[in-house]
Amino acid sequence: METRNTQITDVNPVVHARGSQQRKTAAIKLLRQPFLILAIIVIFALLALFIVFPLVKVGTLSLTDDSGAFSLDGIREIFSNRSYWQTFWNSIKLGLIVACISTLLGYLFAYAITRVKMPGGKFFQTMATLPIISPPFVLSLSMIFLFGRQGLITKGLLHIDDFDVYGLPSLILVQSISFFPVAYLTLTGILESIDSSVEDAALNLGASRWHIFRTVTLPLSVPGIASSFLLVFIQSLEDFSNPAVISGRYTTLAVEAYRLITGMYDTRGGSILAIMLIMPTLVAFILQKYWLNGKSFVTVTGKPTQQRKKTSDPHIVWPLFTLCLLVSLFIILLYGTVLMGAFVKTWGINFQPTLDHFKYVFSLGWDPLRNSIVLSAIATPITGILGMIIAYLVIRKKFPGRQVMEFTSMLTSAIPGTVLGIGYILAFNQKPFLFTGTAFILIMAFTFRNMPVGIESGTSTLMQIDKSIEEASTSLGAGSGPTFRRITLPLLKQAFFSGLVYSFVRSMTAVSSIIFLISPRWNVATTRIFSLFEISKYSDAAAYIVIMIVVILAAISLLNYIVLQGSGKRQQKKRNRV
Amino acid sequence: MNTNESVETSFGAFSGRSSNVTLKNITKVFASLDTKKEITVVNNINLEIAEGEMVTLLGPSGCGKTTTLRMIAGFEDPSSGEILIGGIPMTTVPPNKRGISLVFQSYALFPHLDIWENVAYGLRVQKLPKAEIAQRTQKAIELMQLQGMEHRFPAQVSGGQQQRIALARAIVIEPRVLLFDEPLSNLDAKLRERMRDELRSLQKRLGITSLYVTHDQAEAMAISDRVVIMNEGVIMQMGTPREIYERPANRFVANFIGKANFIPCDIAGYENDQAVVSIHGKQLRLPDPGSSRPAVGSEASLCVRPEGIKLSREETILGGKVTRATYYGSHVEYELEADGLPIVTEQNEAKESELFHVGETAWLTLEPELIRLLA
Numbered sequence: 044m045e046t047r048n049t050q051i052t053d054v055n056p057v058v059h060a061r062g063s064q065q066r067k068t069a070a071i072k073l074l075r076q077p078f079l080i081l082a083i084i085v086i087f088a089l090l091a092l093f094i095v096f097p098l099v100k101v102g103t104l105s106l107t108d109d110s111g112a113f114s115l116d117g118i119r120e121i122f123s124n125r126s127y128w129q130t131f132w133n134s135i136k137l138g139l140i141v142a143c144i145s146t147l148l149g150y151l152f153a154y155a156i157t158r159v160k161m162p163g164g165k166f167f168q169t170m171a172t173l174p175i176i177s178p179p180f181v182l183s184l185s186m187i188f189l190f191g192r193q194g195l196i197t198k199g200l201l202h203i204d205d206f207d208v209y210g211l212p213s214l215i216l217v218q219s220i221s222f223f224p225v226a227y228l229t230l231t232g233i234l235e236s237i238d239s240s241v242e243d244a245a246l247n248l249g250a251s252r253w254h255i256f257r258t259v260t261l262p263l264s265v266p267g268i269a270s271s272f273l274l275v276f277i278q279s280l281e282d283f284s285n286p287a288v289i290s291g292r293y294t295t296l297a298v299e300a301y302r303l304i305t306g307m308y309d310t311r312g313g314s315i316l317a318i319m320l321i322m323p324t325l326v327a328f329i330l331q332k333y334w335l336n337g338k339s340f341v342t343v344t345g346k347p348t349q350q351r352k353k354t355s356d357p358h359i360v361w362p363l364f365t366l367c368l369l370v371s372l373f374i375i376l377l378y379g380t381v382l383m384g385a386f387v388k389t390w391g392i393n394f395q396p397t398l399d400h401f402k403y404v405f406s407l408g409w410d411p412l413r414n415s416i417v418l419s420a421i422a423t424p425i426t427g428i429l430g431m432i433i434a435y436l437v438i439r440k441k442f443p444g445r446q447v448m449e450f451t452s453m454l455t456s457a458i459p460g461t462v463l464g465i466g467y468i469l470a471f472n473q474k475p476f477l478f479t480g481t482a483f484i485l486i487m488a489f490t491f492r493n494m495p496v497g498i499e500s501g502t503s504t505l506m507q508i509d510k511s512i513e514e515a516s517t518s519l520g521a522g523s524g525p526t527f528r529r530i531t532l533p534l535l536k537q538a539f540f541s542g543l544v545y546s547f548v549r550s551m552t553a554v555s556s557i558i559f560l561i562s563p564r565w566n567v568a569t570t571r572i573f574s575l576f577e578i579s580k581y582s583d584a585a586a587y588i589v590i591m592i593v594v595i596l597a598a599i600s601l602l603n604y605i606v607l608q609g610s611g612k613r614q615q616k617k618r619n620r621v
Numbered sequence: 622m623n624t625n626e627s628v629e630t631s632f633g634a635f636s637g638r639s640s641n642v643t644l645k646n647i648t649k650v651f652a653s654l655d656t657k658k659e660i661t662v663v664n665n666i667n668l669e670i671a672e673g674e675m676v677t678l679l680g681p682s683g684c685g686k687t688t689t690l691r692m693i694a695g696f697e698d699p700s701s702g703e704i705l706i707g708g709i710p711m712t713t714v715p716p717n718k719r720g721i722s723l724v725f726q727s728y729a730l731f732p733h734l735d736i737w738e739n740v741a742y743g744l745r746v747q748k749l750p751k752a753e754i755a756q757r758t759q760k761a762i763e764l765m766q767l768q769g770m771e772h773r774f775p776a777q778v779s780g781g782q783q784q785r786i787a788l789a790r791a792i793v794i795e796p797r798v799l800l801f802d803e804p805l806s807n808l809d810a811k812l813r814e815r816m817r818d819e820l821r822s823l824q825k826r827l828g829i830t831s832l833y834v835t836h837d838q839a840e841a842m843a844i845s846d847r848v849v850i851m852n853e854g855v856i857m858q859m860g861t862p863r864e865i866y867e868r869p870a871n872r873f874v875a876n877f878i879g880k881a882n883f884i885p886c887d888i889a890g891y892e893n894d895q896a897v898v899s900i901h902g903k904q905l906r907l908p909d910p911g912s913s914r915p916a917v918g919s920e921a922s923l924c925v926r927p928e929g930i931k932l933s934r935e936e937t938i939l940g941g942k943v944t945r946a947t948y949y950g951s952h953v954e955y956e957l958e959a960d961g962l963p964i965v966t967e968q969n970e971a972k973e974s975e976l977f978h979v980g981e982t983a984w985l986t987l988e989p990e991l992i993r994l995l996a
Contacts, residue, residue, distance in 0.1 A: 076715065514696055515729035517717045519743035519794060526717075529742075533733045 078524045083442055086433060090451045092476070093491045097466025098458070104314045104469060121315045130294040131319050134280050137214060137295060138323070142276040144219040148370060149226025149271055150264075155363040157234045158260075160353040162364070170371040171227040173378070174220060176599070178552045178591040179284035180572050182217040184584055185377040186289060188384050193391020195380070209291025217285045220374060222278045226271035233267030234260070239351035252354055266335050273331040277324045281459030283555030284569070288576045296320040297461040297555055304465065304559065314469070317462040328457030385585035400586035408571060408587065415568040416594060418482060419550035422489035423602075426546040429490065430497025431535055435527055437498075438505040439513065456495035460555030463492055468559045480562035488557055489550040496549075497542025504538040505531070540606045544599050551595055639707035640720075640797035640830040642670040642693060647702035649688050649854075662688045664854035665702070670798075673828040675821070679841040680851035681877070686834045689851075690800050693832065694723050706798060719798075722791035726803040728783050730775035736786055737762070737771040743794035761793035764823075781812045788820070792827065799824070801833040805840060817843055838878050842866070850874050866926075868911045872995055875924050882930065882964050883922040883995070884939070884987075890917050896994055898923065903938045911993035922995045927954070929991030930966040932983040939985045943977045957983060 108114035121127050152171040156164055174182070190197045190208040197206040237260065245255045286295040296316050304313035354360070388395045404412065436442070437449045455463065467488055471478040478484040512534070516526040532539070554569045561570050568591060575584040649663040663685040670676045678686035691697045693704055695716030704711045711719060722743075731739050738745075741758040749757075762768060765785040770778055775786065784804065791799060804820075805813045821844045824831050835841050841848050842862040849859040850873075858870040869875035872883065886898040886905075896910035898921070907923075915921040932955065941959025955977060957964040964985065968975075977983050 509727055509729060511725045511727055511729035512731060514694075514716075515723065515725060515790075516731070516742065516746075517696075517715075518694055518719075518721060518723040518800075519746060519790065520717050521742075521746040522715070522717050525746055529746075530731055536733075 076523050078522070079440065079442075082432060083436060083440075083448075086429070086436070086448065086452075087444065089429075089491075090448065093487050094451055094454060094458075097463065097470040100469035101314045101317050101462060101466045104311055105318050117311045117315055121312060121319075126294075127299070127316065127319075130296055130299050130316075133294055134296045134320070135323060137211070137218070137286075137293075138276045138279040140215055141218040141222060141279040142272045144215065145223040145275040146226045146230075146268060146272045148219065148223040149228075149230050149275075150268065151363070151366055152223075152227045152370075153230035153234050154260075155367050157231060157351070158353055159360055159363055160355040161360045161367075163368075167367050167371060170367075170374050172224050173374065174222075175224045175228075176548050176592075176595055177378075178572070178588050178595070179554050179569055180288060180576065180584065181381055181588050182220055182377055183213075183285050183289040184384070184576075184581060184588065185380040186213050186217055187581060188380045188390055188585075189376075191391075195391070198391060207291065209289055211290070211293045214286055214290050214293060217289060218279050218282060220377070221282070221285065222275045225274050225278060229271040229274060230264065230267050233264050233270075237263050243352075252356060252359060270331050270335050273327040273335075277327050277457060280320065280324050281461065281555065283459075283461055283558070284573070287554075287573065297459055300461050300465065301555075301558060310465070310469070313465055317459075317465050320459050321457075321462050324457050324459055328454075332453070381585050381588055384582050385589045387582060390582055400582045401590070403583050404586050404590055408568075408583070411566045411571040412568045412587070412590065412594075414482075414565055415551055415591075418485050418565070418567065419489065419547050419598075421482075422486045422493070422550050423543055423547045425486070426490045426493050426550075427497055427539055427543040430494045430542050430546075431501050431532065431539055432527075433494070434498045434501025434505055434535075434538075435531055438502050439510070439531075440523075452498055453495045455492050458492075460492060460553065460557075463488065464556045464559040467556075479560075480564065482565050484560050485557055485565060485567070488560055489546070489553060492553070492556050493546040493549045496545045497539070500538040500541050501535055504535055508534050536606060540602065543602050543606065547598050547602065548595055551591060551598075639672065641672045641707060642668075642798055642830060642832065643703075643705040643708075644668040644689070644693070645703045645705070647689065647692060647699045647704065649685070649692060649697065650700040662854050663692070663699075666851075666854075666856055668849060668856070668859070670830055670832060672830050675824050675831045675833060675844065675846045677833040677835060677841040677845040677848045678851055679835060679838060679848055679877075680857075682836055683853075684851040685854040686836075686851050687802060690723075690802055690832060690834045693798070694721055694800055695719050720796055721798045721800060722794060722796035723800045723802065724787050724791050724804045726806055728775075728787040728804075728807075730783060730786055730790075732775055735772050735774050736767060736778070739775065739786055740767075740789045740793055742790060747794070757793055761789040764792075765789040780808055781816065784808060784816055788823070792823075792829070797830065799829045799831045801831065801835075803835050804833075806835075806837070813840070820844065842878070850877060852877075868993060869924060869995070870913070872922070872924075875993075875995065880927050880965050882925045882927070882962075882966075884925065884962060884964075886921055886923050888915050888917050888919055888921055888994075898994070900938055905938075905987070905989065905992075907989055907992050907994060909990055909993075911995075913993070913995050915994065915996045919996075923987070924993045924995045925987055926991060927965045927967040929988045930964065931986040931988070932966060932968055932977060933986060935984060937984040937986050939987075940982055941985065943979050943981050943983055946977060946979060955983070957985075959985065 105117055106113060106115070108116055149171075152167060155161065156168055156171075186208055187194070189195050190206060190213070192198065192204075192206075192208075194206065194208065197203045197208070241263070242255055242259055245259045246252075250258070280295075281297060282295075283297045283301065286293070286298045287301070290298065296319055300313045300316040300320065303309045303316065384390050385400055386396050386398070387393070388397050388399070433448065433452050437445060437452075467484060468479065470476065471484055478487070508531075513526055513530055516530045521529065552569060553567075554573065557567060558570055558573070561567055568587060572584045572587050575581070575587070644666055647663055647666045647668075648661065650659045650661050652659050666685075666689060668676075678689060680686050688697060692699050693706075693711075695711065695714065698712075706719065706721070731742065734742065737758060740761050741754050744754040744757055762771060765788055767782065767785055767789060770782065775783060778786070784807075787804070801820075805816055808816060817840055833841075833844060842865075845862060847859060848862055848865050850857040850865065852873055858865060858874045860868070865874065866878050869878065869881070872881075875881035875883075884900065886900045889897040889899050889904060891897070891914070894909070896907045896914075898905050898907065900923075911924075913921075939959050941957035941962075941964055943955055943957050945956040947954045952967045952969050953976065955964075955966050955968065957966070966985075
């Protein structure tokens with residue numbers, strides 16, 4: 044070792060010259076792959092146009108006056124206005140509280156499902172992921188049905204007339220249930236990847252279950268806890284739909300920005316609030332991605348470790364089971380209420396069963412629903428394929444600006460939909476990028492907002508695929524394009540599928556990012572639900588939501604069939620041909 | 622695609638298919654992960670592999686052998702120097718246009734394709750006519766005795782069969798050069814030996830220029846026309862397996878290939894090709910001292926293989942105490958300590974009366990023809 048080190052210092056001056064030769068050959072090689080270069084350039088152009096440009100527009104508008112000259116007046120005005128500061132702290136406070144509760148609930152479910160032998164594991168798993176695929180407004184609507192002025196519980200059971208459901212407590216409750224699945228999924232990943240032999244070793248050394256939890260499991264899951272805390276925090280801050288209908292006088296940034304722009308036509312004010320909103324989410328995003336990622340103790344070896352032995356100690360099983368059951372029952376109550384609400388005449392006054400609300404959706408309300416389905420169906424494959432290509436380029440290829448591509452493409456997961464929406468109306472309202480009011484702008488908003496999840500699942504799958512499999516294809520004569528199409532993409536099928544499902548669901552349920560972008564021609568289901576809320580047509584909204592859930596579930600099964608079964612069949616056919 | 626294909630035809634060598642591989646002053650420097658330092662993994666290597674030859678790169682892990690192989694395949698770029706195949710520089714030729722097949726240590730079979738499609742893959746990429754693809758794939762599958770499992774998937778066949786599939790997939794495209802990256806290291810000992818012999822006879826039969834990388838010296842000896850011993854990025858010696866074993870160029874090679882004893886001596890002088898050395902003041906004439914010629918008067922070592930030392934009970938110039946005796950059936954291996962030196966020797970006479978016991982003193986007789994001189 045010693046001798047080798049001295050050798051290195053000796054050749055150091057030469058090394059740099061060699062380095063440049065290496066870079067040069069790398070560049071020449073890249074030039075020989077025109078498709079690769081084309082793909083890289085196109086993706087950079089798209090990211091610049093649909094992510095960076097709108098954000099820059101929001102930033103410049105906040106820093107200029109009406110004549111377009113640089114000015115801090117707008118910011119000064121907002122900052123001197125105490126109510127806006129109040130709104131900022133409201134959002135932060137809400138985010139912190141919800142992040143705590145959701146992470147706690149998520150950990151409860153994740154720990155119970157991965158570590159404890161208890162009845163109903165599958166059921167709890169479904170309950171802990173259900174809120175992810177459900178349309179917006181569901182939980183808020185259900186809160187109004189249960190605890191509102193005509194609330195089943197408040198008025199029907201307790202005969203309270205003046206209970207105010209609107210405000211911080213309801214908002215905390217609704218957001219905690221909405222976002223704990225995010226924490227649950229993050230923490231399950233972490234808890235499952237802790238090598239069971241570590242905990243077995245502690246058990247073997249004589250530690251009690253509680254002691255193991257305190258000294259081994261919990262410390263090892265700290266990065267996961269922090270990560271889920273930050274992710275929920277971001278979600279809470281950018282949430283538009285829940286605070287928009289249930290926060291009452293408790294103002295939040297995302298909703299205030301919307302009110303300023305649509306109600307008072309103050310786009311600059313909205314932009315400045317958007318900047319205030321993006322600061323904390325961006326900090327949380329950067330902390331989560333760059334600081335926490337390096338801290339993870341978990342190593343994925345790809346080696347199948349032995350099955351984890353779950354505990355069946357009744358002192359652990361039953362308390363956890365009871366807690367999970369209570370939360371699940373509450374979730375069922377919330378969803379059940381909306382389902383019931385869709386089938387009654389007028390909630391709280393006339394509980395006669397009726398199909399009127401569904402008739403309404405299928406007649407007058409049909410266009411927005413069809414638009415949602417069509418636009419989501421177009422955006423989904425674009426998002427999926429673009430996400431897989433970016434994941435592939437970022438993980439497998441070397442090119443200048445690789446890290447910039449990764450950061451920019453993941454950025455939208457930290458940008459609140461409201462901010463992106465404001466950016467889009469500012470950026471695409473004049474030639475050559477005049478897209479306002481078109482379906483195209485909605486599709487692009489869906490695509491770029493929902494891409495990060497596909498990229499994330501793509502990159503983690505790629506990191507698990509032995510690189511030599513692609514090298515084998517290369518050495519057999521296939522270039523980058525054919526290797527990606529024939530080898531990488533099929534191996535990414537599962538990740539691709541989850542990317543597609545996620546992007547379809549998110550497109551169908553998007554509110555904040557598109558509320559500025561819809562037009563009379565291109566109205567969508569979620570914004571129609573929002574307007575039904577504003578005129579208190581709650582049962583019509585419930586019917587909409589029920590139909591959306593059915594559409595989403597049908598789409599997931601369809602995607603499942605196309606991506607997973609369909610490609611298997613094609614392969615079968617190909618074999619038969621040969 | 623079209624532009625790429627025109628690039629390919631511009632390399633005239635592909636039609637002539639001459640396939641000798643030349644490495645000229647190849648150096649590879651990596652930036653180390655934790656420090657700002659750079660590590661020279663391959664240091665100024667020169668190597669020529671003749672057409673149809675099977676050359677093995679042999680060395681301990683981290684010696685740069687796999688990096689060298691990957692540079693030839695095109696998966697790494699040399700920091701300096703040049704690689705030529707059939708006399709054509711490969712510097713800017715992408716890995717998929719080099720006409721090289723690589724057999725991976727992990728086999729790297731495509732998990733989503735069945736055996737038939739795995740083997741046919743390279744032909745499909747070339748967009749050959751269907752009939753030709755079918756015919757050549759069939760032939761490769763027969764050659765590797767994989768008939769009957771064409772429609773199974775890689776995960777459904779045994780390790781030895783996976784190895785064969787990897788090989789079939791590599792040779793079906795009739796590469797100019799075949800590269801092997803420790804291809805047998807995932808097999809059990811018995812299967813490894815059988816595959817080794819199969820591989821060797823296949824390579825001879827097809828006459829494909831081949832480079833084989835391994836850290837297993839027995840494998841290298843059995844399979845190669847020539848062996849290249851590498852250590853710390855530098856070639857220590859190259860030659861036929863016999864040359865390497867009988868005439869190691871230095872201590873590293875002598876130790877790495879087989880077992881060796883090193884006995885210090887002084888150089889008394891040279892007469893023609895012979896060397897005269899003295900051990901404990903007694904002179905010894907070496908009829909074939911090897912290529913190494915330490916200066917007269919300097920200290921050097923005698924390098925003797927275990928089979929070059931006979932043990933007896935009659936006193937000679939060097940005696941030692943037996944510290945271990947291991948009975949192997951065909952021979953007995955003794956470890957001795959002679960003047961503080963560890964000595965290993967093999968004795969074929971395993972008659973009960975001629976055995977030495979631990980603690981006994983044995984006298985060493987060196988066979989002069991088998992002694993090599995090392996600096």
